[in-house]
Amino acid sequence: MTAIRLRINGAAIAEDVPPRLSLADFLRERRNLTGTHLGCEHGVCGACTVLVDGEPARSCLMLAVACDEREIQTIEGFAGDPMMAALRRCFHQHHALQCGFCTPAMLITARDLIRRGRAGSEREIREGLSGNICRCTGYTNIVAAIAEATAALQDHPRDAE
């Protein structure tokens, strides 16, 4: 067991973890943050994407022990975030999910694309989403939702601050 201290969705956490425990399993099983989903557990499906120090990362490919002193943000931690609010609204309007398994990571990935200015065209959005697999929707509605959220945030940029 190794002691770690980190922040998860703003809260300071201290725990002992076995080094083999992935960040994803730590979040789900120790912290009960089950919005982070595990699909493939080897970095291909993207369902476990969270933010580590503000940047997207695969929580199945990070060991919890390596997240000592890091800041983690999961899908449960975006209350009051205007970019996420716009994305959630547009996902709802465009019916951009069916089973919902990929959705938390789709939202986190989409938010990062918008934040970095990489959601300017359908091609850019599709390329940016290529690391997140959805087996239901065929992506069309997800892409449309992200495009609309990007446009909405451009029209009201102050919301995104």
Added chain:
Amino acid sequence: MKAADVDYVRPGSLTEATELLAKGQGEARVIAGGQSLVAMMNLRLASPGLLIDISRLPELTVAAEDAETVTLGACITHAAIEDGRLVDPSRGLMPRVAATLGYRAIRTRGTIGGSLALSDPAAEWPAVLMALDAEAILCGPGGHRSLKCTDLATGIFETQLAADEIIESVRIPKLSPEGRWGYLKLCRKSGEFASALAIAVVDPGRGHSRVVIGAANGAPLVLEETSRLVSESRRDEIRTAVTADIDRAGGRHFDEFQCNLHTVVAMRAVDQVLQ
């Protein structure tokens, strides 16, 4: 699946890390971004006894520059290179390559040194750094040594790295203002490992010209005759030269389709340079 039980240590210096690695007697593995290693551990393809986490060592996360070269710390991430957060010796080649490497959530953690050390045959950096004539600075218990990237990779997941050595940095010669490059990665889905990969670099200012193919059933392959013809802009002869270079290398066991694929991809990278 889940990784097997393992111990973990985060040493405070590179010297300490190499000592731990030597003491590990083959059971210890260095972890940087972990984007390949943790995947392999989850699949139980790797089950090291000890992980030595070097990702936060300050000496491995800095970039330095002199008149001729740029030195990038081994733990600099693909995303940092993609975003142009560091000085770029390659006139845009390296940021372009980084953007094609895996997915953003992989690039934020994966490192250039990790890619070199793993030496996945389809990885981008080993081939690109060969084309740029870069060298790796290795740190072991006996001190430092440098090795050209063309010598570092020896085969599929095989390098000249000794069991107790760690890649500290990569020193990359700067392209002159006349330097040009071509890069093509062929894969069926963006972010995948390449099924064919080619980099062509021509720099008359430095008298350097090199064409390298990756995903080539072994270490990346320098196409010697092709490189010479490219420097002389003899495009008409290049297609034959690419095939001849691949044949001459031997041992790649390409079937006709693969040989054609690599030739076409190399030609397109060459065409970008000669345009």
